[in-house]
Amino acid sequence: MARIADDTGSILMKRGFAQVCLAIGIALCVAAFSAGGAAAQERVWVQIEAHPDLATAESRVRAYSRLIDNVNGYRLASGWYAVALGPFGPADANQQLRALQAQGLIPRDSYIELGTIYRQQFWPIGANTLTAQPVTPAAPTAPVVTAEPAAPIVPAAPLDETVSEARQSERALDRPAREALQIAMQWFGFYNSGIDGAFGPGTRRAMTDWQTANGFEPTGILTTRQRAQLLDAYAGELAALGMEPVRDERAGIEINLPMAMIQFDRYEYPFVHFTSRDNSGVQVLLISQTGNRATLAGLYEIMQTLEVVPLEGERERRNDSFVLTGQSASLRSHTVARLQDGQVKGFSLIWTPERDAQMARVLPMMEQSLTFLDGALDPGATDPTTEQGIDLVSGLEVRRPDISRSGFYISAEGAVLTTTEVIGQCTRLLIDDVHEVELTYRNDDLGLAVLRPRSQLAPMSYATFAPAPARLRSDIAVAGFPFNGALSTASLTFGTLADLSGLNGEDTIQRLDISAAESEAGGPVLDATGAVLGMVLPGDGSGRALPEGVSFALRGDQLNTVLAEAGITPAVAPGGQALGREALARLGANMTVLVSCWN
Numbered sequence: 033m034a035r036i037a038d039d040t041g042s043i044l045m046k047r048g049f050a051q052v053c054l055a056i057g058i059a060l061c062v063a064a065f066s067a068g069g070a071a072a073q074e075r076v077w078v079q080i081e082a083h084p085d086l087a088t089a090e091s092r093v094r095a096y097s098r099l100i101d102n103v104n105g106y107r108l109a110s111g112w113y114a115v116a117l118g119p120f121g122p123a124d125a126n127q128q129l130r131a132l133q134a135q136g137l138i139p140r141d142s143y144i145e146l147g148t149i150y151r152q153q154f155w156p157i158g159a160n161t162l163t164a165q166p167v168t169p170a171a172p173t174a175p176v177v178t179a180e181p182a183a184p185i186v187p188a189a190p191l192d193e194t195v196s197e198a199r200q201s202e203r204a205l206d207r208p209a210r211e212a213l214q215i216a217m218q219w220f221g222f223y224n225s226g227i228d229g230a231f232g233p234g235t236r237r238a239m240t241d242w243q244t245a246n247g248f249e250p251t252g253i254l255t256t257r258q259r260a261q262l263l264d265a266y267a268g269e270l271a272a273l274g275m276e277p278v279r280d281e282r283a284g285i286e287i288n289l290p291m292a293m294i295q296f297d298r299y300e301y302p303f304v305h306f307t308s309r310d311n312s313g314v315q316v317l318l319i320s321q322t323g324n325r326a327t328l329a330g331l332y333e334i335m336q337t338l339e340v341v342p343l344e345g346e347r348e349r350r351n352d353s354f355v356l357t358g359q360s361a362s363l364r365s366h367t368v369a370r371l372q373d374g375q376v377k378g379f380s381l382i383w384t385p386e387r388d389a390q391m392a393r394v395l396p397m398m399e400q401s402l403t404f405l406d407g408a409l410d411p412g413a414t415d416p417t418t419e420q421g422i423d424l425v426s427g428l429e430v431r432r433p434d435i436s437r438s439g440f441y442i443s444a445e446g447a448v449l450t451t452t453e454v455i456g457q458c459t460r461l462l463i464d465d466v467h468e469v470e471l472t473y474r475n476d477d478l479g480l481a482v483l484r485p486r487s488q489l490a491p492m493s494y495a496t497f498a499p500a501p502a503r504l505r506s507d508i509a510v511a512g513f514p515f516n517g518a519l520s521t522a523s524l525t526f527g528t529l530a531d532l533s534g535l536n537g538e539d540t541i542q543r544l545d546i547s548a549a550e551s552e553a554g555g556p557v558l559d560a561t562g563a564v565l566g567m568v569l570p571g572d573g574s575g576r577a578l579p580e581g582v583s584f585a586l587r588g589d590q591l592n593t594v595l596a597e598a599g600i601t602p603a604v605a606p607g608g609q610a611l612g613r614e615a616l617a618r619l620g621a622n623m624t625v626l627v628s629c630w631n
Contacts, residue, residue, distance in 0.1 A: 075166055076125045077118035079145040080138045082108065086154065087292075088271040089113035093155045095267040098209050099260050100137055102167055105155030113154065119147065121166045128169045136192065136257035198255040202231075213259060216266035217242055219393050273390065275397060280304060283320035283409045285377055288401040290314065290394050301411050302331075302376075303428070313384035314391070315340070317428075319369055320409035323376045325351060331369060331376060332356070333466060339429040340382045341365050343460055343630055364388065366395055368402070375408045433628035438512035438522065438555035438568070439463065439483070440624045442600055446489030447472075449595075450554035450627045452481045453570045458629040465628060473598035478540060478586060479569055482598040483627070493622035495556060496605040497588045498563035501542070502529050507560050508544060510568055510583070511620030512552030522555070522624035524617045529565070532587070540590045542566060548583040555624055557585045562619045563605030564588050 080096070083089040093105040093115045106114050117138075120128060125144050132138045153160055193201060205213075210229035217223035222245070223238035231239075236252040243250045248258060274292025279285075283304050293312035297305040302321035308314055317340075321327065332354045335341050342358035342365065356367040364385060369378030379398060383391045439450030448463060452474055455461075461469050467489060473482040502508065509524045527546025534541035542565070544557065553570040566585040588602075595602050611619065 074121065075119035075147055075164075076122050077104075077116040077145050077147060077150075078120070078125055078129050078132070078138070078142055079114055079116045080142040081115040082112045083115075084112050086113055087274060087276070089115060090155065091267045091271050095263045096138075097155075098212060098263060099256065100132065101170060103155070104153060104159070104161050106150035106162070107152045107154060108149055109151050114150065116145065116150070119161060119164060119166050120169060124166065124169055137260050192257050193255040195251050195253055198251070198253045198258075201256050202253060212263060213254070214238075216262050219266055219269060269393070273394060275394070277401065279405070280318065280320075281405065281407070283318050283377075284375065284405040284407040285318050285320055285379075286401070286403040286405055287318070287379065288397050289316060290390075299409065300428075301409055304409070313387055315380075315382040317380040317382070319367075319376065319378040319380070321376050321411075322374055322408045323371070324374065325371060328352070328354065328369060328371045328376050335367055335369075335380070337430050337465060339363075339431045340380065341367060341431075343431075361385075364391070366391075368399060370402075372404055375404060377404055377408070378402070431630075433462075433465075433630050434458070436513065436516045436551050436626055436628045437553050437570075438551065438624060439627040440511070440554075440556040440564070440567075441491040441494035442482075442595070442602060443494055444491070446485045446491055447598075447600055448483040448485075448625060448627065449495070449567055450481055450483060451567070451570055452476055452479050453553055454627045454629055455481055456629050458631060460630040462628050462630060463625040465626065469627075475594055475597075478594060480567060480586060480591075480594070482595075482600065491623065493619055494603070495564040495623055496562075496603045497591070498559055498565050498605050499589065501532050501587060501589050502559050502565055504529055504532065508546070508565060509558045509616055509620065510544070510546055510548055510552060510555055510585075511558065511624040512548065512555030512568065513624075513626045514549035514552050516551045522621045522626075524558075524613075524620050525552070526613075527581075527583075530582075534584060540587055541569070541584050542587050544568075544583040544585055545581060546583050547581050554627060556620065557588075558616060558620055560610035560616070561605065561608050562611050562616055563607075566591075 081092055083092065089105055093103055096115060097103040100117065102117050102120075104116055104118065106116060108114055117128060118125060122144075129142060129144060133140055133142065147162055150162055153162060207229040210231065211227050214223055214227050214229070214235060217235075217238045218227070220242070222242045223235065225234040239254050240250045240252040242262065243252075243254070243258065246261070254262065272292060273290040275288050276291050278287055278289045278291070282299070285304075289306065293309055293314040294306040294316050295309045297307040299305070302319055304318035304320065306316040306318075319331070332349055335356055336347075340363070341356055342360035342363055345357035345359050346355070347357075348355045352371040354369055356365070358365045362384065363382065365380055365382045367378065367380040369376055379402065381391060381395060381398060435454055435456060437451050437454035439448045439454075441447065442449045448469060455471060455474065461471065461483060463469055463483070463485070468486045469483040470486060471481060472484045474480070506529050507526065508529050509526050511522045511524050513519065513522055514525070525546055525548065527544055529542060530545040531543035533539055534543065548555075548568050550570065553568050555568045557565040557568060559565055566588040569584045569586060571584075592602060
């Protein structure tokens with residue numbers, strides 16, 4: 033129990049005074065109080081706890097008030113906050129102290145205190161008992177153990193109720209008190225049904241499980257002492273998290289947040305940022321923007337590109353809501369967003385793995401308390417001091433793959449041909465940063481790989497292969513992503529066909545008079561009609577750097593056998609007239625994809 037001593041208080045009222053009263057008798061205690069003045073003779077308190085912050089003290093005084101009468105909260109002269117019972121006459125205070133300690137309802141080191149250290153009352157709200165007449169406490173519900181005068185002072189073990197007595201005391205609980213017990217058991221994972229205040233079979237099982245876990249006889253009926261212990265533990269957990277309602281009029285959201293672990297940082301449309309407090313490892317983003325289903329779908333895609341949403345985890349998307357979970361060795365996150373009345377609102381809770389148990393309890397409280405208010409965050413809500421960059425979205429870092437290369441569709445079902453350079457030891461392969469694909473074939477001699485989508489795709493265009501090689505010095509174009517996917521659409525680079533063989537005479541390779549960027553490897557080589565002549569290789573196919581204006585590609589007319597092994601029957605280009613540059617660029621962009629390797 034946290035407690036402090038006020039300099040103006042009586043030294044006689046410090047720790048152990050209650051035990052001394054038990055040993056020497058009430059009469060001497062009364063005499064001791066006389067030394068404190070006339071007011072002290074009339075009014076004293078049983079002080080049970082004190083805390084340095086108001087939030088903790090409020091949660092504790094509320095918990096005690098569910099179980100004990102005459103509970104008050106006072107601010108001390110030192111700035112701390114005390115939980116005390118009273119005021120009583122000295123004899124009644126001594127009796128209450130012994131009775132409540134014997135029942136295990138208050139700490140063993142509770143003690144009798146004069147009112148001189150109390151400055152202002154914060155609980156019950158609006159009350160002022162500092163000048164009130166002493167109250168007469170209710171008769172104790174359990175026997176009081178007294179010490180023999182001549183025997184040494186030995187703390188007595190707290191008495192507990194029989195099952196019959198526990199059932200009787202339970203009947204006196206009102207609905208809020210019953211709901212509080214269900215909430216506390218739910219918090220600790222013993223109860224998973226509705227909070228209704230009805231002690232049915234589910235609640236009884238939860239009570240039994242809680243008793244077993246805490247070393248009590250599993251009767252399924254909590255005694256007064258056990259109820260106090262359960263609520264005390266729950267109040268302590270809430271105090272550690274600092275769960276409290278936060279109302280943000282600017283974002284139009286009200287929600288319960290763990291404010292002991294986070295603190296407001298800034299607005300960065302469409303997010304309200306709460307950063308970690310005291311290196312807690314916990315962050316929160318509130319989501320707020322006007323929009324429709326398309327807005328919600330766009331947010332769903334964008335959130336999955338952020339570092340705070342790890343790749344592994346369940347994804348659930350519906351017409352008017354989505355849930356994103358993510359986990360990695362160093363990070364966890366849970367994102368909820370809903371569309372309601374033209375507004376998209378929700379939150380992301382982000383934490384480090386050591387907070388798993390706490391956040392499992394925080395998440396339901398956040399989800400259940402999320403409330404839409406009028407209005408949404410203004411698109412102009414941006415902190416001008418926030419760092420900007422292509423790797424940032426609303427002040428959040430965008431996840432980047434280990435390696436990105438180009439590829440292109442080779443079937444109507446969405447199969448993709450790309451370079452083996454992009455495969456590596458990938459946990460996840462994506463095309464266009466969205467669609468997950470799996471490796472179904474690779475040929476390391478040629479340096480090509482075939483990928484198939486995990487879910488059905490219908491590409492706008494796919495490759496049709498030229499049946500014969502193009503003529504030397506003919507115009508060609510390479511489609512690909514030259515800046516590691518910084519551009520959202522593939523671009524075309526134009527050049528000419530320089531040779532139909534590699535530097536060592538390989539007939540599966542052709543040399544191009546064109547400059548291809550590293551991330552364009554795997555992209556298609558097109559002739560003037562849009563037929564595919566081959567696939568761009570990294571370097572010269574052996575990993576060596578090439579001079580400016582020199583690139584190599586696999587020959588498309590030599591790939592029939594290899595693609596057949598992969599289960600692909602390549603489509604043959606019908607021939608035709610040359611396309612204009614705009615039409616050729618559009619065709620190349622429609623069939624070319626960004627292939628990325630993620631870990």
